[in-house]
Amino acid sequence: MDPAPGIVHRQPVQRHTEQDICSVSAAGEQDVDRAVRAARKALKHPSWSLLSGTERGHFMNRLADLVDQHGGTLAAIETLDNGKPLSVSRSYDVPQFSEVLRYYAGWTDKNHGSVIDVGPKKMAYTVKQPVGVCGQIIPWNYPLDMAAWKLGPALSCGNTVVLKLAEQTPLSMLYVAQLVREAGFPPGVINIINGRGGEAGAALARHPGVDKIAFTGSTATGKEVMRMAAGTLKAVTLETGGKSPLIVFDDANLEQAVRWAHEGVMANQGQVCTATSRLLVQDGIYERFVERLKAFTEETSILGDPFEPRTYQGPQVGRAQAERIMSYISSARGAGANVFHPRGQSLPSTGYFVPPTILTDVGVDTAAFQEEIFGPVAAIARFGSEQEAVEIANATRYGLAGAVFTRDLGRAHRVARDLEAGMVWVNSSNDSDVRVPFGGVKESGLGRELGEDGLRGYYTVKAVHVNLTDD
Incomplete structure (x- = not known):
């Protein structure tokens, strides 16, 4: 979407030359609101809400395939924008993005509830349902991989997403945004915005149309995100600082x-x-x-x-x-x-x-x-x-x-x-491994990412009680 009137721009910088790369729009509160409304609309639209888990997995696997096909370009962008060695971007960052998506694509048809034996007169079962619209805020140290860690479980469970990029390193995921469209995801399922944390990030954390916030970054900022999310009792996953x-x-x-x-x-x-x-x-x-x-x-x-x-x-x-x-x-x-x-x-x-x-x-x-x-x-x-x-x-x-x-x-x-x-x-x-949970205790965060445990923050469990008698 086009930015709201009067929007400011930021210039990502080549870290090894200190030269500007390009100009990127920085989302404001209006842009965040538009993205959240698009995600809310997509959440209930039959093109997404009525898909089987297997069909959702097909979209995710298509995106993973496209990331692999564009891997050379993405690795170069990641290095240009972040400063990490190209050898690392090629061998780790890009392959992990597609690996995480494929892993969670494999879970799409396995996120099911259970039947609970409560006796012959009654049937009880549980259903796992999407949390809803997920606001996700990623850091600048691993732009591609942190996005995959959040997108993967959210999409696997049938949620829609507003992903806020780090203002320092937006370019690789803005390129992925084109691949999302090429993969055929319905409009509004994945919304990617760039902007400053104090503006776009804060607007996302406070927004009443967001059901969950997932954040990776410093402990101090994580505490602020948690305070803002508390206004509407949003579910929160935090992966914050460490000194291991x-x-x-x-x-x-x-x-x-x-x-x-x-x-x-x-x-x-x-x-x-x-x-x-x-x-x-x-x-x-x-x-x-x-x-x-x-x-x-x-x-x-x-x-x-x-x-x-x-x-x-x-x-x-x-x-x-x-x-x-x-x-x-x-x-x-x-x-x-x-x-x-x-x-x-x-x-x-x-x-x-x-x-x-x-x-x-x-x-x-x-x-x-x-x-x-x-x-x-x-x-x-x-x-x-x-x-x-x-x-x-x-x-x-x-x-x-x-x-x-x-x-x-x-x-x-x-x-x-x-x-x-x-x-x-x-x-x-x-x-670390995509199949193994990742997260901390004390002031290092709440909840887990990766592995089966990474799914738990992206679904709710509904209990259904069925009376089998005439009483």
């Missing part, structure tokens, strides 16, 4: 722990909500681990143009984010931490680049160890016993994820049980 621990015990496979520790904090420029950026290393292996992690980071974390094949780390999403990360590094140095940057690499002269950083001997109460930096910064502290490791790991307001490295199977299960987190990896980090 990675615990390395003395008996761990050192090389394995180093590889995964690096991936867990340096991947995607450190812009990952589940980044295992708090490293807890047992005394007996501490020095060896730190030296190997430094060496591995020097070998692997190659900064540069995200379109160059050898680049591992591209620029951050913007100048403000890069400056924020550097301020945390400076603060950590002032608090007594040792700061390591790979030798032999200089920052490019243009672009929002931050050097991969390893902070050692970090105080566990300092900002670098407690606050979400959202950048390529690993903060490492020592521990002595298993109990101490768990206590330090849990001493945070976050509870998104955690990782533990050990050869002791009993210890692995104990620590996984005791960590206050929605997800725990054993001898790996951040290797």
Whole structure:
């Protein structure tokens, strides 16, 4: 649809050149209202509401096929707009979008209720029905994948959607909007808008025509979204901040722990909500681990143009984010931490680049160890016993994820049980899977995405009681 009169525009920026890419309309309250009304109309229209689950799945699979066919273009757009390496956009972001859609397309004809035995005089059964119009707000770190995580279960359950893109990185999903039309979805089923969070996002969260809000982003913004949604008692799913621990015990496979520790904090420029950026290393292996992690980071974390094949780390999403990360590094140095940057690499002269950083001997109460930096910064502290490791790991307001490295199977299960987190990896980090639920506890969010559990936020259960007698 055309934007409302007087609409403002934003210029997405190439993160590695700091040059404008194009001009994109930023939706205002009127645009949000039009999108919600379109979604509400489509929700009840026979072209969508009377489809079988199998038929809905066909639409989703068509869209997944089109995304695969346009994968090269989408990967280039994602890298241009976000700054992540093209190799990552090609191998991870684009394939995961279609994988998630196909997974949830497979659920469309399996979202059914059950018959409950209540005796011979009565029949009782349940029906799973769509929540309704779903407002979905996605972040800038994984524009394609976060959209798929939300669209997939919502469409699978028969809902309609208003998807609000991150104003920093709208381009890949605006391209997907064309593919939605080509896939044949009925008008109004998927509505994609761009706009600032404080305007378009807030209007969506408050709108009385929206039945559910799903949000991924910072904890502070998630709390605001929840407050606004409370005005009409909307259902809410939140995936918010994290400061996840990675615990390395003395008996761990050192090389394995180093590889995964690096991936867990340096991947995607450190812009990952589940980044295992708090490293807890047992005394007996501490020095060896730190030296190997430094060496591995020097070998692997190659900064540069995200379109160059050898680049591992591209620029951050913007100048403000890069400056924020550097301020945390400076603060950590002032608090007594040792700061390591790979030798032999200089920052490019243009672009929002931050050097991969390893902070050692970090105080566990300092900002670098407690606050979400959202950048390529690993903060490492020592521990002595298993109990101490768990206590330090849990001493945070976050509870998104955690990782533990050990050869002791009993210890692995104990620590996984005791960590206050929605997800725990054993001898790996951040290797999530579409079939496995994703989400946190404490101030890291509400509800789950991915897997069968990801469907639960997108349907309601209606109970039907049938009297089989004449009484």
